[in-house]
Amino acid sequence: MASEVRGVVATAKGAPVTVETIVVPDPGPGEVVVKVQACGVCHTDLHYKEGAINDDFPFLLGHEAAGIVDAVGPDVANVAVGDYVVLAWRAPCGRCRSCLRGRPWYCFDSANATQKMTLSDGTPLSPALGIGAFVEKTLVAAGQAVKVDPRARPEAAGLIGCGVMAGFGAAVNTGGVGRGDTVAVFGCGVMAGFGAAVNTGGVGRGDTVAVFGCGGVGDAAIAASWLAGARKVIAVDIDDRKLEWAKAFGATDTVNSRDGDPVEAVKALTDGFGVDVAIEAVGRPEVFQQAFLARDLAGVVVQVGVPSPTMTLELPHIEFFGRGGALKPSWYGDCLPTRDFPMLIDLYLNGRFDLDRFVSETIDIDQVEDAFAKMQRGEVLRSVVVF
Numbered sequence: 001m002a003s004e005v006r007g008v009v010a011t012a013k014g015a016p017v018t019v020e021t022i023v024v025p026d027p028g029p030g031e032v033v034v035k036v037q038a039c040g041v042c043h044t045d046l047h048y049k050e051g052a053i054n055d056d057f058p059f060l061l062g063h064e065a066a067g068i069v070d071a072v073g074p075d076v077a078n079v080a081v082g083d084y085v086v087l088a089w090r091a092p093c094g095r096c097r098s099c100l101r102g103r104p105w106y107c108f109d110s111a112n113a114t115q116k117m118t119l120s121d122g123t124p125l126s127p128a129l130g131i132g133a134f135v136e137k138t139l140v141a142a143g144q145a146v147k148v149d150p151r152a153r154p155e156a157a158g159l160i161g162c163g164v165m166a167g168f169g170a171a172v173n174t175g176g177v178g179r180g181d182t183v184a185v186f187g188c189g190v191m192a193g194f195g196a197a198v199n200t201g202g203v204g205r206g207d208t209v210a211v212f213g214c215g216g217v218g219d220a221a222i223a224a225s226w227l228a229g230a231r232k233v234i235a236v237d238i239d240d241r242k243l244e245w246a247k248a249f250g251a252t253d254t255v256n257s258r259d260g261d262p263v264e265a266v267k268a269l270t271d272g273f274g275v276d277v278a279i280e281a282v283g284r285p286e287v288f289q290q291a292f293l294a295r296d297l298a299g300v301v302v303q304v305g306v307p308s309p310t311m312t313l314e315l316p317h318i319e320f321f322g323r324g325g326a327l328k329p330s331w332y333g334d335c336l337p338t339r340d341f342p343m344l345i346d347l348y349l350n351g352r353f354d355l356d357r358f359v360s361e362t363i364d365i366d367q368v369e370d371a372f373a374k375m376q377r378g379e380v381l382r383s384v385v386v387f
Helices: 043-049 154-161 163-174 191-200 216-228 240-248 262-268 285-293 317-323 337-349 365-376
Strands: 003-010 018-024 031-040 064-072 084-087 137-141 145-147 182-185 208-212 232-237 253-256 275-280 295-303 326-329 359-363 382-386
Touching: 003 365, 018 137, 031 154, 043 365, 064 137, 064 154, 084 154, 084 337, 145 337, 154 191, 154 337, 154 359, 154 382, 191 216, 191 275, 191 295, 191 337, 208 216, 208 285, 216 232, 216 240, 216 275, 232 240, 232 262, 240 253, 253 262, 262 285, 275 285, 285 295, 295 317, 359 365, 365 382
Parallel strands: 182 208, 182 232, 182 275, 208 232, 208 275, 232 253, 275 295, 295 326, 359 382
Antiparallel strands: 003 018, 031 064, 031 137, 031 382, 064 084, 084 145
C-alpha cells in the first residue's frame, strides 16, 4: 500500500521550497523504499530550486541521505528490509558501453526507480539526482541503496553520498595526488570531494595539491589529499573562516584570493613551480583558469565544481599545449558507490576521516529554506535534516 509522507518540494524556479504531502508507491521490480534518517542540504539542491539543472518542476529535493530499508520489490538481492544504507545517485547498469569496458564509475545508464513519487493530487515529482530524500520515505532503484556499517551515525553517513566522495576521488583517482605532493583546493561536498582527489586526481605520496573553494567538497578533497600522503595541501578561498575550517581537514597552507593573485601565491608556496594537482571546487570559469595556471608543468587540473549551463571557458591555446598534463572533469568523484562508500565509513569509524566535522547543524524538515540561505552566506559546511 502506498505511503503518504512529508517532503520538501521546489514548485517553481526561484520560489521558496514548501513541505508537501508526498505519495510513495510500494516498490516494484528492482526498487526499494528507504525510511530516511538524515539528509544533507547540498548546493546541488539549491541549483535544482533555482532552475539551474533543468526545468522539470516540481522537484522533490534532497540526495545526501542515509536510512533504513523499509520495503523491497521483486528481484532485489543486494539489500533486505532493515538494512542500513547510504543512497547513491550512481547505480551502474552493468550493460552500457562504459560498464562493459570495465569502467562502471562512468556508467552512462545509471539506474533510477521506474515508478514516480507524486504530490497528493497525483502530480508526478522529479527527484533530485534520481533520489529525492528530503522526505520521510523515498523510492529508489535497489542499486542506489548501498549497505554500510550501521555504527556510523546517519547525520554523517549520508554526506558520503555526494560531496565528500566527489572531492576525494578527484584528487586521488583523477589527479593522481600522492604522499609528498602539493595540493590547492576550491569547493563544496563529501563523496564528490573525496573522489575528486583520490579517484579523479590520483593524488599520491609526495604530491603537492591546491584546492580552490573550501566548502564541503573542497574540504573533502583536502582531507583526501592529506590521507593519500600529499606533502603540501594548499587551501584557496575568499573567506578566512572557511580557510580556518580547511586547516582542520589537513590543509598545510592557506591563501585568501582577495588579498592578491592566488596563482602567484600558490607558486610561491611551491618553489615557483606550481602544484602537481589543482582541484577546482567552485564551478566558475575564472577559478578554473586560476587552477589551470597554478599547476606545475605536466600537472593535473580536476574540475569538480559544477558550472551553470550558460558559462563558457576561454584559455590561451598555447598554454594548454605547452604545459602538458591533463584537464579532468570529475563526475561524482569518479566513484563506485559499492566500493567507495563502505571504505569511507570504515575510515570514519577508525577515526581517520572526520565526517562529523562536516556537519555544522542538524535541522527539521521545515527549516530547509533557511538552510539554503545560510549556505549562500557561507555560514555552514552542511546543514543536515534529521527525521
